[in-house]
């Protein structure tokens with residue numbers, strides 16, 4: 327199982343917005359959800375994407391998107407604008423759920439069954455880490471992971487780096503999925 331957790335400092339927790347960017351950068355949530363869950367013409371059934379939204383009016387809100395049950399969805403921005411508006415206004419979409427789970431609660435829950443890796447430029451080089459099994463990757467938004475939040479996640483996990491260049495969070499997810507796909511395929 328692969329899981330990606332985006333810590334969104336500003337992502338809105340209601341549906342009173344016009345576009346994803348102005349909704350506290352929910353565009354980053356959308357980009358990361360697509361990078362986590364989509365292959366060409368297929369959804370990754372073994373993958374879950376989480377976003378912890380910390381924007382107004384009622385943070386935190388845990389948005390969970392499960393590849394195993396996600397359907398009726400495409401990869402374009404207008405589809406996801408509609409989906410996020412719908413779920414944030416309390417309606418249902420298959421594969422997507424909302425809860426009041428905090429980032430800390432999610433980390434505690436995941437630490438029981440998975441290895442947790444916090445993505446950060448200054449971490450251990452990903453090529454020096456033997457990644458496998460049930461995996462949880464934690465990423466920051468456009469501003470990065472707050473220090474306190476990072477310190478909490480590091481109680482349960484380790485910091486890894488994709489190199490010295492700062493990439494978009496969604497790019498990091500694409501790179502990780504690629505590396506893990508290559509590893510899995512070479513082990514078959």
Ligand SMILES: C[S@@+](CC[C@H](N)C(=O)[O-])C[C@H]1O[C@@H](n2cnc3c(N)ncnc32)[C@H](O)[C@@H]1O
Nearest residue numbers: 445446447465466469470487488489491492493
């Ligand atoms: C757009 S970056 C944030 C940039 C922000 N200025 C910072 O210093 O964290 C979004 C997230 O992607 C991840 N990230 C970006 N580049 C990375 C790299 N080279 N290695 C590991 N993680 C990276 C980190 O989790 C980061 O918080």
